[in-house]
Amino acid sequence: MMSQSLSRDTAARTLQYAAGPVLLVAAWWVAYATGAVNSDLLPSPFLTIADTVKNIQSGRLGVDFGATLMRVGYSILIAVAAGVPAGIALGANASVYRSVEFLIDFFRSTPATALFPLFLLLFGLGDPAKIAVAAFAAWLVLVFNVAYGVLNARQTRILAARSMGASSLRVFRDVTFFETLPQTFVGLRTAVSIALVVIIVAEMFIGASDGLGHRIIDAQISYNLTDMYGSIVATGVMGYGLNLLLLLVEKSVIHWSGR
Template sequence: MPNVLASTLKNRRLRRTIELAVGPALLVLIWWIAFKGQLVNKDLLPSPFDTLRDTAGSILAGSMTRDFLYTLVRVAYSITIAIVAGVPAGIVLGANAAVYRSLEFLVDFFRSTPATALFPLFLLLFGLGDIAKIAVAAFAAWLVIVFNVAYGVMNARQTRIQAARSMGAGSLRIFRDVIFFETMPQTFVGLRTAVSLALVVIIVAEMFIGATDGLGHRIIDAQISYSLTDMYGSILVAGAMGYGLNLSLLFIERAFIHWSGR
């Protein structure tokens, strides 16, 4: 019996590994077909294998790793600011319908405004340094978190709230033991969206707001100097960062909110 269980677990891990490998392999295959069949101008699309080789070399040399870390730190700062400021604001909005209705227009208006359209405003306020990049990304992520937290608070299941109230629980106890946990799934949905948005804004800001480092600067610099393998490699690394951040949040969500939907 133990051997059967061990074999089953091994087969599951192998199947899972194969499933995870299909996506990257398919990407490389389509890229290689487009390159080899000259479906795209060969002067605009390098070989995927040359790109992966040069990217690995840049990572080992440390230059790609340095830019990766600069971008990651900026994203981390912006999302931390957004969480610290956004979660309390979302709770206040969601807990009071009158307050939410009063401010709904402002939240939806700025949430619907492209973050990149706010670059000039944040440049005027904060200048060309890192503060402007982090601030505009934090603002965009903050709006997403506020909306999702407020939505989660407003849509907490009333049956559980009424059950807690019938047992004599006060408002603070109901919020702490019922509403807070009911809002967590929606909060994590907003958090994953906010992280992806913050990364996009930071990358674009690094391209166009006087950056001297980061993946966005590396991409635009490689495009200007016509270093195509470096440009495509930097795009792949930026995509890997976004995928990794989203995957990390999913693992945290599954570990701490395993009761979701029950």
């Protein structure tokens, strides 16, 4: 009985996870089959899937996928290394944070793509410019979220630790840091999404020879629509996969959140 219940639960969970992709393919097929979208602009989903599988097997799509993932990874590592300490330092002092809040919000509200010319002047063509502009955009999001988390750490736990004689360093290490983690992960997931968007756009327009962004724009120029749509789907898979990975890490690291 127990095994049957577990198998039913597994089957139900599998159906729930499969519903989204099935609905996407079904809506795509209906739009293609009914002519709601010009078939010259929207290929069959099944032809697209077949072409994508072929590109995966040949290794060509994997090379571009890996190039984009590498650039996103480097930009996030830089953003985390620079953003988390800066956010902690700003959040630990409300007056300091208020004095630079305008600058953070100003640049956070400025589209990262508008900064491409500046980063091209600073870093030139090539990967450094792409990674730098994505890292900068992700850094701003992380700084804001980490600082917000530090500023809004629950005071009851901090006061309880201080009442027991804990030093400021001990309070930060054992209380404030852990109180900040949920907001930090929110910022990290947002930063990864922004970094991916910036990298894809940079690969399209800043002299890239590989990457999913380059592949999408190259397929559009050559009118290879199945490759174009397949590459777009691949970027969605990457973004979804990275977000899911961070959610899994978050659940394992801060399983105590909300208690």
